[in-house]
Amino acid sequence: MKKVSILIPCYNEEASLHALYEALKELMDSQKNYDWEVIMVNDGSKDYTFDIIKQLREKDPRICYVNLSRNFGKENAMLAGFDYATGDCMVIMDADLQHPPTAIPDMLAKWEEGYEDVYARRITRGKESWLRKQFSLLYYRMLQHATRVEILENVGDFRLLDRKCINALKELRETQRYTKGMYCWIGFRKHEIWFEQGDRFAGKSSFNFFRLLNLAIDGVTSFTTAPLRLATLLGLIVSLVAFAFMCYVLLTTLVWGDPVQGYPTLITVILFLGGIQLLSLGIIGEYLGRIFYETKGRPVYVVSEVAGL
Numbered sequence: 001m002k003k004v005s006i007l008i009p010c011y012n013e014e015a016s017l018h019a020l021y022e023a024l025k026e027l028m029d030s031q032k033n034y035d036w037e038v039i040m041v042n043d044g045s046k047d048y049t050f051d052i053i054k055q056l057r058e059k060d061p062r063i064c065y066v067n068l069s070r071n072f073g074k075e076n077a078m079l080a081g082f083d084y085a086t087g088d089c090m091v092i093m094d095a096d097l098q099h100p101p102t103a104i105p106d107m108l109a110k111w112e113e114g115y116e117d118v119y120a121r122r123i124t125r126g127k128e129s130w131l132r133k134q135f136s137l138l139y140y141r142m143l144q145h146a147t148r149v150e151i152l153e154n155v156g157d158f159r160l161l162d163r164k165c166i167n168a169l170k171e172l173r174e175t176q177r178y179t180k181g182m183y184c185w186i187g188f189r190k191h192e193i194w195f196e197q198g199d200r201f202a203g204k205s206s207f208n209f210f211r212l213l214n215l216a217i218d219g220v221t222s223f224t225t226a227p228l229r230l231a232t233l234l235g236l237i238v239s240l241v242a243f244a245f246m247c248y249v250l251l252t253t254l255v256w257g258d259p260v261q262g263y264p265t266l267i268t269v270i271l272f273l274g275g276i277q278l279l280s281l282g283i284i285g286e287y288l289g290r291i292f293y294e295t296k297g298r299p300v301y302v303v304s305e306v307a308g309l
Contacts (some may be wrong), residue, residue, distance in 0.1 A: 003035040004108070005087030009077040010053065011043045017052045020095055022064070027101045028062060034108070038063050039081050039309065040095075044071030057307055072301045075177035078157070080301050082170050084309045092157045102174030103195045106161035116162035116188040122197045123136040123154050150184055158195070164188060175293050175300055178218055196254040228287065231280040238276055242269070 006024065010017070015041075028036045042050045042065060049245070078092065083191045089111055093099035099120070107118040131281050157179065168186040169179075 001033065001035045001059075003037065003079075003087040004103075005076065005085040005090040006038045007081035007085065007092045008038065008040045008095050009043055009074050010040050010045060010049050010095045011074070011083070012043075012047050012049060013072065014047045014049045014052055016096050017049065017056065018061070020097055021056050021060070023059065023097065025099045027104060028286075031105065031108070035087075035178070036062050037087060037308070039085060040065045041081050042067045042076040042089045043074065044068055047124075054307075061308065065306070066303060066309065067305040069302040069304040070144040073266070075179050076175075076301045078179055079169075079173075080303065082166050082308065085166060086309065087163070089160055089162050091160045094158070098197050099156075100195060103193065104160070106193050107115065110191045111160055111162065113191075114189065117159060117183060117190040119152065119155050119159040119164055119183070119190060119192055120195045121152075121192045123194050138299070150165065152180075152184060156180070162188070173300060175296075175298065176290050195263065209282045210226075211217040227283045234276060235280065247262055287300075 024038055040053045040063065042053060050067055053063070053065045057065060067085055068077060068080065091104055091107060103120055107120070110118045165186060165188055169182060172182055
């Protein structure tokens with residue numbers, strides 16, 4: 001009998017865990033040809049999430065958990081799940097029921113056909129503001145053109161991974177993680193299914209605009225050096241424009257005797273060049289920051305307690 005692991009990162013999800021368990025129990029009881037384990041990774045929740053997880057564990061031994069010592073972030077919590085999973089395949093899903101467990105049998109069917117990464121593509125994005133949706137689509141288009149790896153658009157973490165994929169992801173130990181890009185980087189046979197993303201069962205998403213912006217920056221700096229090349233290209237263009245402007249000023253002064261504009265021209269050029277320099281330094285700083293974190297060699301996460309694994 002093949003074993004299926006379900007990985008669920010949890011952060012302040014006390015309001016939805018009971019409903020999630022009932023949906024998973026119905027799924028597992030209906031698919032008796034598989035052995036199941038549900039790995040709930042408590043990512044330093046500040047509410048009663050961990051207490052509820054322990055209660056579910058007492059009720060159903062198929063519920064396992066990894067309790068992290070503090071909040072390390074969803075990307076690192078998923079790595080903890082990769083490390084502790086024992087299944088022949090793993091399904092990654094959120095705890096808020098936006099990822100419907102009813103889609104998992106379709107994933108398993110494609111896995112049985114030989115596909116090693118069965119990812120779920122959203123038909124709609126649920127209750128999401130128009131501006132956020134447009135920013136997200138624009139970001140993926142920019143990332144597609146900037147990287148040499150195809151980053152799947154409108155695809156999140158909801159997917160099934162074969163043991164080969166899990167072992168490959170466990171080898172990637174970088175601290176500044178962008179797992180959506182790693183899924184594509186490792187390769188393997190992929191297949192998509194479509195699903196209707198629901199709304200959150202309860203609570204509010206912990207991913208506000210600034211956390212999403214940080215995740216986007218991690219995605220860009222993890223998989224491409226295009227911003228560094230853009231800074232180089234921008235510096236070259238500014239230098240050429242400055243040289244052309246210098247020739248123009250020299251020509252008009254010597255030939256036609258036009259007076260050279262002083263203070264306004266000087267201040268404008270200084271501010272413009274200063275802005276370009278600060279932008280370039282900021283881009284370089286992002287990459288240097290990543291090097292700084294990686295050279296520390298610290299563990300990606302710290303575990304406080306484990307049960308069932």
